[in-house]
Amino acid sequence: AQTVTQSQPEMSVQEAETVTLSCTYDTSESDYYLFWYKQPPSRQMILVIRQEAYKQQNATENRFSVNFQKAAKSFSLKISDSQLGDAAMYFCAYRSSRAGGTSYGKLTFGQGTILTVHP
Amino acid sequence: KAGVTQTPRYLIKTRGQQVTLSCSPISGHRSVSWYQQTPGQGLQFLFEYFSETQRNKGNFPGRFSGRQFSNSRSEMNVSTLELGDSALYLCASSPGTDSLSTRATFGSGTRLTVV
Numbered sequence: 001a002q003t004v005t006q007s008q009p010e011m012s013v014q015e016a017e018t019v020t021l022s023c024t025y026d027t028s029e030s031d032y033y034l035f036w037y038k039q040p041p042s043r044q045m046i047l048v049i050r051q052e053a054y055k056q057q058n059a060t061e062n063r064f065s066v067n068f069q070k071a072a073k074s075f076s077l078k079i080s081d082s083q084l085g086d087a088a089m090y091f092c093a094y095r096s097s098r099a100g101g102t103s104y105g106k107l108t109f110g111q112g113t114i115l116t117v118h119p
Numbered sequence: 120k121a122g123v124t125q126t127p128r129y130l131i132k133t134r135g136q137q138v139t140l141s142c143s144p145i146s147g148h149r150s151v152s153w154y155q156q157t158p159g160q161g162l163q164f165l166f167e168y169f170s171e172t173q174r175n176k177g178n179f180p181g182r183f184s185g186r187q188f189s190n191s192r193s194e195m196n197v198s199t200l201e202l203g204d205s206a207l208y209l210c211a212s213s214p215g216t217d218s219l220s221t222r223a224t225f226g227s228g229t230r231l232t233v234v
Contacts, residue, residue: 037225042227043207043209043227043228043230044122044225044226044227044228045209045211045225046225047222047223047224050222091162103175104150104167104169104174104175105150105151105152105164105166105167105169105174105175105211105213105223106152106164106167106175106177107152107154107162107164107211107223108164109161109162110161111161112161
């Protein structure tokens with residue numbers, strides 16, 4: 001079974017500064033997807049960024065980028081130029097790319113990191 | 120394009136009762152997944168439906184069940200409610216084919232409180 005671990009229950013950052021959220025995972029599969037989701041007080045989970053394990057290039061989405069280290073099973077999220085609207089709970093998640101069976105629809109989530117942004 | 124709609128947003132039930140939660144996916148999406156979110160256990164996968172068929176199921180007791188209708192709307196039912204069932208229940212929809220289901224869109228959830 002896959003597991004996802006976020007070791008930082010809480011993080012804080014000053015507005016306009018950079019912050020990095022950590023995530024490690026454990027899997028015996030060689031092909032999979034990794035995600036970062038953001039959950040603001042509105043409760044809706046919003047996809048921030050996605051990484052395919054077979055791609056060596058790190059994904060980027062505007063101010064958000066990841067550092068994907070496949071051998072180390074590490075997947076950190078860097079938020080640059082932090083904004084007040086970035087304050088939320090952030091979840092790292094894993095999904096198998098294996099077709100069918102126990103992979104359908106199933107995301108495995110970490111415990112989350114609460115990010116506070118100070119003005 | 121309307122998002123994923125979950126109703127009701129809040130619900131209070133008594134121990135022993137049953138409850139039904141509803142999820143309307145994005146138009147054209149055929150896959151609906153359900154998750155339970157609690158402070159202690161975090162986010163846990165309940166089940167996934169595609170074209171009215173359950174394709175995958177998490178490790179929850181049989182009191183948790185679901186179904187999907189021909190219009191892709193899904194319901195989940197919890198019977199004989201326990202205090203520990205108090206949680207935020209989230210659903211996510213996606214087109215359903217494997218390569219596209221990695222872009223699931225979530226609803227805002229139903230907050231269930233069991234007293």
